[in-house]
Amino acid sequence: MTVNVRKIVVGVEEVRHDGGPKLDRPILKGFVACVLKNPFAGRYEADVTGMMEALKPLGLECSTKLLAALGGDPKAIEAYGKGSLVGAGGELEHGALWHVPGGYAMRELLGQALSIVPSMTKMGAMGAILDVPIHHKDAAYVRSHFDGITISVADAPRADEILFALAMTTGGRPHARMGGLTQDAIAKWDGLR
Template sequence: MIEVRKIVVTVEEVRHDGGPPLAAPLLKGALACVVRNPFAGRYEPDIVPMMEALKPLGLECATKLLAALGNEPGRIEAYGKGALVGSAGELEHGALWHVPGGYAMRELLGQALAIVPSMTKVGPMGAVLDVPIHHKDAAYVRSHFDGITVAVADAPRADEILFALAMTTGGRPHARVGGLAKEDISQWNGLR
């Protein structure tokens, strides 16, 4: 059921964002995995088996992204996921990535209590997907509200889905708008 056409991994090394240079560069990575959509062009009432079938791919993708960011789970502070469904598919086909993509990252990162933020949309080949990102242990850590843009020039074709994962080694450079700081996480409930 799962036919992968390509996997694209990108890593940004952010040294500053208009302010002073950071003590250590922030790494922001994204992985796009382009798969054939077996439901393209038709309505299928029972799509849950594909979600199960995607679980090994979710783990493979999360492992590749973590490796591209240095293969140190303890350095990853934030994450996100998303899906871009080709024009012959439907929004619900992208939602199949919620469990395989999100739980794969949480498994690899060990303690990862916060829900993995997500974006899903239908779009043409070359469309842009802005993947939301927030802190992996507490969704309200304001310094880590961020995102990364994912696009693959020849994907998704009408009968494909682009599944995306994102991870970062920190929050926004020069974050200074207040709110809960990562050092002040206290409830360990995924929120605060």
């Protein structure tokens, strides 16, 4: 199966505060969006799983680009997420092809990354907005890291394309104070708590 990439877009936010006091260290929150031809657009295909294997190198390439944009240090990354936006000629199941290639590539690069990678998959036209959920990479219940990032690429996805996205951050919300499990209190190392 051929993976035909049209473009890769990388974006990084440097958050210095969120209305409260200036942070000692800005939080970097970034995404990589990869736009590619959907080989199944316009028709129903019973078995699409072969595409997951074909996408694995792209997952690693995108993860590597995003990590580099956030400074290159895997130990600095605290949270992550992924998503896909399928053009009108495809179906939701085509977006789900990103679960393994995107999620496992980030985990591989980050080393210890125990928690499930939160995900969003939806259909959309060119310029549609994809809100990618983010949570802590080692414990999904770390409340300070419940967040997200909004991604939009003006000319994507075309009807016969898919936009696959990954997100990573170097911290939680800037002024988190809603209680719950904190990063320094992760104890079970089970991906949840």
